[in-house]
Amino acid sequence: MSKIFFLSQQNYDRIEIYNAVKKIFDYFGGVGNFVKNGEKVLLKVNLVSGHEIKRRVTTDPSIVYAVAKLILEQGAVPFIADSPGIDNFKTSAEKAGFMDVARELNIECKELTDPVDLPIKNEADYHKIQVSRFVLEADKIINLPKLKTHGQMLLTMGVKNLFGCIPGRLKAGWHYNVGLNREKFASLLLDIYKNINPCFTLLDGIIGMHGEGPTSGEPYNFGILAGTQDALSMDFHLCKMLGAKFEDYPLWLAAKKRNFPECELNYDDVVWDSASHIFPDVKIPKTQSMRLLPRLPFLERLMTSKPVHIPNLCIGCGRCEKICAAGALKHENKKLYFDYKKCIRCYCCHEMCPVKAIEFKESKLLALINKL
Ligand code: SF4
Ligand code: SF4
Incomplete structure (x- = not known):
């Protein structure tokens, strides 16, 4: 079985999305392979801040609905969660359509608050990261990122989405701690990803964003959903597919420096439900050159x-x-x-x-x- 399953999907029709999401999970043996009866399952959406659905900044609610419903059918207990950088959580989640999903399915939609220490084993100058207590208390985490370009980190997909597990303004503090060095920030993202270890990632790439992402770009119809247990490999494959260069992608550079095997793309890891997927003219931000390494x-x-x-x-x-x-x-x-x-x-x-x-x-x- 391949590690990343890409599925063509051109719209957010509720029924179509439910079937598409189920098809993705079924490829990996079904939702029951990931969550068990009675388990608390955190659905880590991409909320960022208060944006209307049509801006395509946030994970589409139809996908959140489909994943939550499949988990409920399994007898597990899903809850929707994220931590916006600055805005009021409830207002933002309302705008993004997550509160509607929560009301409809009678599940919780809550802010990732209450920071607790997550110990990190690495060679960096930090040995713990503060993440929300709800992240550590969940039995399973399912990662629901949006496919977007990103002014600072070039792209934001599976791995970057988990940065939101750090509550509120603490996120800005981490930006300050790592300063100008984007590779260092990417290394932090790798630590968060590897230590939080979501059991599954389902990417909303139907209408994502290009240009000045993650909030000020333009919607782009990529027309895809992707499912994987290996979000890092998925991100690297997508980087290539979108026409971005690895040497401009801080996440790839940081992973390469740390000898992560995911840096070498293995095309046997990828399966598509249809023949060709081309993304012409994706506008990739050119906000920094990572090419003159080591940088002075x-x-x-x-x-x-x-x-x-x-x-x-x-x-x-x-x-x-x-x-x-x-x-x-x-x-x-x-x-x-x-x-x-x-x-x-x-x-x-x-x-x-x-x-x-x-x-x-x-x-x-x-x-x-x-x-x-
Ligand atoms: S630049 Fe943007 S965020 Fe800053 S004050 Fe003006 S509108 Fe608000
Ligand atoms: S450090 Fe610079 S880029 Fe970051 S928020 Fe402040 S002014 Fe903006």
Whole structure:
């Protein structure tokens, strides 16, 4: 049996999605292979912050519904969960359609709060990560990411989605801890993924996002669902399929450095339900060059795009200043003042801006590298 099952799916029709999701699980022996009667199963959706479904930022509720229903049919107890970076959880989950699913199936939809230590065995300078107690208390975790591009990390899919297991503003703190070094941040993502160890990942790639993802890009009709027990391999295969380069993908670089076997693509691991899948003209962010490794610290900022303000779009909400863990941003009367010496290029301000009023600006050096 192959490790990653891709299925063509062009719409979010409830019945079609239920059948498609069931078909994916059945390929791996059925939902019963992953969850047992009475087990608590955390469905880790991609919520990010309060966005309407049509923006395609969040996991589509039809997929959450299908997975939750299949788990209920197994006699297990699913609950929907995530932790937005800044917004109120209930309002965000309502907008994303998760609360409707919870009400309809009479299951919980709750915020990942109550941080507890998750010990990490690695060679990094941290030996624990604080994740929500609900993550550690769940018997099983099913990961439900969205397929999107990502200004900081190039792409966000299976592995990156689990960063949301860190409660609320603690996420921004981790951005600050690792600073400008994206490979280090990717290594943290690998630790979270390997230690949380979801039993299954089901990716919503029907309508994902490209361009200035994960929140300000444009919807892109990839027309796929994917199921796997190996989200890391799935992410690397998708990177290749979307036309992105491994040497620009911090997650791949970090995994390569740590000798993860998933870095070598094995095409026998992949099975498709139909013949051809081509994704033309996917807009991949070019916000940093990872190619001049080992990078010199004084060049780091020059090789990374900086966030800039688009004043005429700004509504003056102040969310950007609130999320900035580096204290590199001040907001006053719809004007932003960046301190680029402090700025760690995490793009949390860009990600949390509700009206696309922060975009990326390449340095001359980066523009030159991107032309090579
Ligand atoms: S200004 Fe924006 S990109 Fe820079 S550190 Fe703050 S949140 Fe991150
Ligand atoms: S730039 Fe965006 S997040 Fe910041 S104040 Fe303006 S609208 Fe709000």
